[in-house]
Amino acid sequence: MNKHVVVIGGGVAGMEAAGQLRKTGFEVSLFEKEEKPGGHLNKWYKLFPDRRPSSEVKEYLDNITSGEGIKIITGKTIEKIVQNKNQFHISDKEGSEYTADAVIVATGFDLFKSARKEEYGYGIYDNVITSADLEEMFRKGSITLVNGRTPETIGIVHCVGSRDEKMGNLYCSKLCCVTAVKQAIEIREHLPSAKVFCFYMDMRMGGAYYEELYREAQEEWGVNFIRGKVSEVSESINNRLVIKSEDTLAGKPLKMLVDMLVLMAGMEMSEEGLKLGDSSGLKRGDNRFFSPADHHFGSNKSNLKGIYYAGTCTMPMNITETISHARAAVMDVIEYLKES
Amino acid sequence: MQFDPFVIPFNIGLYFILIYAVVRSVIWFNDLSRPDKLRLQRGFFGKTFGQSIKEIFLESLIHRKILKSNPRLGYMHMSLAFGWFLLILFGTIEADVFGAHHLNAPYKSIFFKFFNPEHGRAGFEAAYSFLMDLILAFILSGLLLAVIKRFSSKVVGMKKTTKLRVLDKVALTSLWLIFPSRLLAESFTSGAYGTGSFLTGSLGSVLASFLPAQEMAYPFWWLYSLSLGTFFILLPLTRYMHIPTELFLIFARNSGIKTGDQPGAFREIQIYSCSSCGICIDACQLNFSAGITNIQSAYLMKGIRNNENVSDIAFNCLMCGRCDQKCPVGIELTPLRMLSRRAGETVESEQTILKKYFPDRKSVLPARPAADPSYTFLKQYEPAKTDVIYFAGCMTHLTPAIKNSMVAILEASGVRYNFLDEMGGVCCGRPLMLAGQDREARELINHNSQLIWKSGAHTLVTSCPICYKVFKESYYLDVEVLHHSQFIKNMIEDGSLKLNFLRRKVTYHAPCELGRGSGVYDEPKDVLRYVARLQETGFEDKNSLCCGGSLGNIKISSRQKSMIAHDVAAELTKDNPDILATSCPLCKKTLAAATTTKVADISEIVADAIIKPAIKKKLTEPAGKVKMQADFQN
Numbered sequence: 010m011n012k013h014v015v016v017i018g019g020g021v022a023g024m025e026a027a028g029q030l031r032k033t034g035f036e037v038s039l040f041e042k043e044e045k046p047g048g049h050l051n052k053w054y055k056l057f058p059d060r061r062p063s064s065e066v067k068e069y070l071d072n073i074t075s076g077e078g079i080k081i082i083t084g085k086t087i088e089k090i091v092q093n094k095n096q097f098h099i100s101d102k103e104g105s106e107y108t109a110d111a112v113i114v115a116t117g118f119d120l121f122k123s124a125r126k127e128e129y130g131y132g133i134y135d136n137v138i139t140s141a142d143l144e145e146m147f148r149k150g151s152i153t154l155v156n157g158r159t160p161e162t163i164g165i166v167h168c169v170g171s172r173d174e175k176m177g178n179l180y181c182s183k184l185c186c187v188t189a190v191k192q193a194i195e196i197r198e199h200l201p202s203a204k205v206f207c208f209y210m211d212m213r214m215g216g217a218y219y220e221e222l223y224r225e226a227q228e229e230w231g232v233n234f235i236r237g238k239v240s241e242v243s244e245s246i247n248n249r250l251v252i253k254s255e256d257t258l259a260g261k262p263l264k265m266l267v268d269m270l271v272l273m274a275g276m277e278m279s280e281e282g283l284k285l286g287d288s289s290g291l292k293r294g295d296n297r298f299f300s301p302a303d304h305h306f307g308s309n310k311s312n313l314k315g316i317y318y319a320g321t322c323t324m325p326m327n328i329t330e331t332i333s334h335a336r337a338a339v340m341d342v343i344e345y346l347k348e349s
Numbered sequence: 350m351q352f353d354p355f356v357i358p359f360n361i362g363l364y365f366i367l368i369y370a371v372v373r374s375v376i377w378f379n380d381l382s383r384p385d386k387l388r389l390q391r392g393f394f395g396k397t398f399g400q401s402i403k404e405i406f407l408e409s410l411i412h413r414k415i416l417k418s419n420p421r422l423g424y425m426h427m428s429l430a431f432g433w434f435l436l437i438l439f440g441t442i443e444a445d446v447f448g449a450h451h452l453n454a455p456y457k458s459i460f461f462k463f464f465n466p467e468h469g470r471a472g473f474e475a476a477y478s479f480l481m482d483l484i485l486a487f488i489l490s491g492l493l494l495a496v497i498k499r500f501s502s503k504v505v506g507m508k509k510t511t512k513l514r515v516l517d518k519v520a521l522t523s524l525w526l527i528f529p530s531r532l533l534a535e536s537f538t539s540g541a542y543g544t545g546s547f548l549t550g551s552l553g554s555v556l557a558s559f560l561p562a563q564e565m566a567y568p569f570w571w572l573y574s575l576s577l578g579t580f581f582i583l584l585p586l587t588r589y590m591h592i593p594t595e596l597f598l599i600f601a602r603n604s605g606i607k608t609g610d611q612p613g614a615f616r617e618i619q620i621y622s623c624s625s626c627g628i629c630i631d632a633c634q635l636n637f638s639a640g641i642t643n644i645q646s647a648y649l650m651k652g653i654r655n656n657e658n659v660s661d662i663a664f665n666c667l668m669c670g671r672c673d674q675k676c677p678v679g680i681e682l683t684p685l686r687m688l689s690r691r692a693g694e695t696v697e698s699e700q701t702i703l704k705k706y707f708p709d710r711k712s713v714l715p716a717r718p719a720a721d722p723s724y725t726f727l728k729q730y731e732p733a734k735t736d737v738i739y740f741a742g743c744m745t746h747l748t749p750a751i752k753n754s755m756v757a758i759l760e761a762s763g764v765r766y767n768f769l770d771e772m773g774g775v776c777c778g779r780p781l782m783l784a785g786q787d788r789e790a791r792e793l794i795n796h797n798s799q800l801i802w803k804s805g806a807h808t809l810v811t812s813c814p815i816c817y818k819v820f821k822e823s824y825y826l827d828v829e830v831l832h833h834s835q836f837i838k839n840m841i842e843d844g845s846l847k848l849n850f851l852r853r854k855v856t857y858h859a860p861c862e863l864g865r866g867s868g869v870y871d872e873p874k875d876v877l878r879y880v881a882r883l884q885e886t887g888f889e890d891k892n893s894l895c896c897g898g899s900l901g902n903i904k905i906s907s908r909q910k911s912m913i914a915h916d917v918a919a920e921l922t923k924d925n926p927d928i929l930a931t932s933c934p935l936c937k938k939t940l941a942a943a944t945t946t947k948v949a950d951i952s953e954i955v956a957d958a959i960i961k962p963a964i965k966k967k968l969t970e971p972a973g974k975v976k977m978q979a980d981f982q983n
């Protein structure tokens with residue numbers, strides 16, 4: 010009889026893992042809480058650093074997960090995993106139970122809820138949006154203010170909900186700097202006359218071709234990068250946004266008027282992951298992500314044998330890293346099922 | 350004349366402590382400022398005298414407040430203090446009534462049994478002996494608790510962080526010996542003469558059955574006298590100094606003397622009045638939420654008494670004032686801590702015995718050298734005339750939802766208002782004050798005061814309790830200063846603000862600075878009751894918690910602050926309210942990060958409930974929406 014593996018989470022990591030498991034000959038069930046798989050990919054327009062459309066990656070993932078051997082079950086949120094000898098009993102929110110011989114947890118990340126950072130005015134001022142909202146605008150092909158007008162000056166705030174002790178997140182989300190650079194360029198592409206200002210603490214361009222993109226943004230697109238944290242945002246009488254910040258390179262306080270402000274929301278452990286982990290006894294770190302058994306050579310292993318992690322439920326990762334991590338999780342599953 | 354050499358140690362001790370108490374009181378009195386001296390004189394010879402006597406009886410003897418918050422600890426304190434008091438009182442009466450003379454020297458009543466061994470055989474005398482035995486038994490039961498407490502750390506109270514110093518040990522031992530040695534001395538004497546009641550009598554006859562009672566009694570009378578004498582002499586060096594000091598404190602407090610912002614005699618009196626009961630430790634959230642167990646007020650008082658460097662303790666505190674409310678002695682702990690903060694780093698100094706009896710009096714802080722004004726760059730503005738001034742403050746600028754709600758409320762109330770921030774207003778000055786920079790703070794206060802005065806406003810509304818407190822206490826303004834909760838309540842009551850009832854369950858978190866800090870407990874809750882269903886939390890008013898976000902503590906980590914915030918949020922949302930309401934921008938921010946329940950300032954809830962008028966009423970011209978004069982820079 011074929012072994013049955015359950016993958017929890019149908020984002021990039023879950024889909025990649027499911028596809029690779031099927032190749033090895035296992036029966037796979039892929040659970041996704043939304044109505045269709047794809048995760049955050051569904052909301053994104055283009056990907057950094059090469060700005061290829063996210064739909065291409067989605068297409069690849071759809072291909073490897075369609076057909077015989079993979080059951081994709083959508084609209085189901087898994088809440089608990091219980092081990093009974095070599096069997097795993099998995100139950101969803103409605104109380105249905107499924108069994109599996111091994112489990113891959115790929116519950117992914119949530120974007121930081123920017124309204125928690127009230128001083129930036131998300132949800133209070135109309136034209137304060139998040140990076141995800143901006144992608145949505147790119148997809149629609151129009152960047153407009155709430156009153157329908159086209160913004161002339163746009164501010165981008167880095168590190169929203171990341172590297173922020175008060176928000177309880179000490180870590181760097183790793184992808185928002187390059188996302189900001191990518192989005193700044195895209196804004197300039199869409200609105201050639203717009204001015205774009207990025208407010209950053211550090212530019213973390215540690216990925217293949219990130220630094221090149223950063224240089225391009227400055228040299229070719231005239232994006233302004235200001236080193237300083239935004240302290241507060243208010244609204245002026247004519248509905249523009251007043252940003253208070255500091256230019257730490259120039260060493261002076263700064264007040265600026267913009268039409269639109271884009272918040273680079275960081276990555277946080279997903280709520281579903283938190284619930285699932287806590288009810289199933291999976292260990293988490295201080296940053297609330299799942300903590301792998303070993304950060305060097307066991308980054309897919311959980312504290313429970315037979316349950317493995319894939320992707321951003323363990324830490325912020327880009328798509329390339331997520332796909333590699335998912336494949337590595339499959340290796341662990343193969344080894345585990347061979348032993349048992 | 351009845352006399353025996355064994356009474357000498359007691360006599361020396363007693364006269365020493367009496368003289369010492371007088372001398373120390375005179376020193377304290379001399380150190381009081383002139384107005385405080387007058388206050389105390391008036392208080393002592395005035396009508397507060399009765400009140401002080403009553404308080405001394407209830408608190409120093411009965412220990413009513415400790416009894417309430419911790420019955421076991423209270424009983425321990427009561428049996429020792431009240432019991433001893435009764436023993437002295439009835440002992441004196443006994444000596445007076447049954448002794449050879451009237452008006453005896455104190456030692457005759459203390460050692461009554463020794464001088465009147467035949468006393469207590471029958472009738473009234475026996476009944477009286479019974480009473481005296483009863484009192485002794487009462488004290489001994491409390492002593493037993495005290496001994497158990499010292500040897501088992503489980504029983505509440507202060508942790509034994511530092512080893513007892515030698516002198517403390519000797520004093521403690523002598524205190525503990527007093528009553529057991531009295532018991533044994535009286536028992537042996539009773540055994541020898543066949544007198545004594547249920548306690549001394551029975552124990553006496555048992556002991557006499559196998560021991561030479563007559564010979565055994567005498568050494569114990571010596572022991573009794575020695576332990577009393579030793580205790581009295583060492584008392585000023587130990588924490589038991591709180592017993593006489595508290596009497597002085599009660600008179601001073603009832604006369605209206607306050608800690609103020611300069612160190613002085615009243616500070617010293619309060620520091621010596623702490624009984625180390627440990628109740629402040631149990632009240633402190635740093636203790637029960639963040640696991641910090643060595644900075645509470647009891648340790649601060651102890652550290653100052655021992656001349657240690659207490660700056661680490663002084664700065665590691667939320668300044669929430671919870672311990673002030675709980676301290677059974679009523680010490681003004683937060684103001685005292687503020688004084689220690691102003692003093693900065695203190696040096697630990699070695700003390701001689703003499704210095705311990707008469708500690709250095711640190712009644713004056715070194716004056717800071719005069720300097721040029723720091724804020725001359727502030728521009729002068731000519732504000733427009735208005736009725737109500739709204740001061741948002743820096744914290745409210747970080748919570749724009751509150752500011753927007755206040756604009757909506759001010760608009761709906763139809764008052765003529767303006768924003769102080771828009772008129773050139775600056776920081777309220779409190780942060781500088783907390784940092785001990787009073788002169789600089791004064792400059793800001795003067796700047797704001799001028800603007801307010803020029804605007805002709807009659808009311809000043811603030812959203813931030815921190816600003817509220819400073820406007821209320823440190824500005825000399827001819828305007829009514831209101832926290833927005835008070836302003837909203839007024840507007841509702843005079844009919845200017847019409848509100849819907851929102852079908853929401855809310856709980857209320859009382860901010861430290863507004864509640865314990867400024868005494869505003871009711872208005873926010875009244876406002877909430879107008880618009881929603883207010884649930885009790887079990888942490889009402891004086892017992893409210895600190896959100897943990899306090900600006901007062903710069904020593905603890907964000908993680909520890911968030912531990913406190915999570916505990917508080919969990920407590921306040923345990924009945925699943927729809928909204929956790931508060932009335933401070935800082936509390937709002939702190940709690941919002943710690944719970945998934947919606948956290949909102951009362952102004953936001955009220956703004957939600959405003960009934961939009963069909964036709965905009967034009968009673969008075971509103972001064973207009975928020976205008977931002979922002980410079981464009983890039």
Ligand code: SF4
Nearest residue numbers: 168171181182185186
């Ligand atoms: S990647 Fe950049 S924007 Fe994101 S958290 Fe790190 S430093 Fe901040």
Ligand code: SF4
Nearest residue numbers: 623626627629647676
């Ligand atoms: S400060 Fe007050 S509550 Fe704390 S130990 Fe001293 S007397 Fe008790």
Ligand code: SF4
Nearest residue numbers: 633666667669670672
């Ligand atoms: S003021 Fe608050 S934080 Fe400070 S010692 Fe007292 S209870 Fe603890």
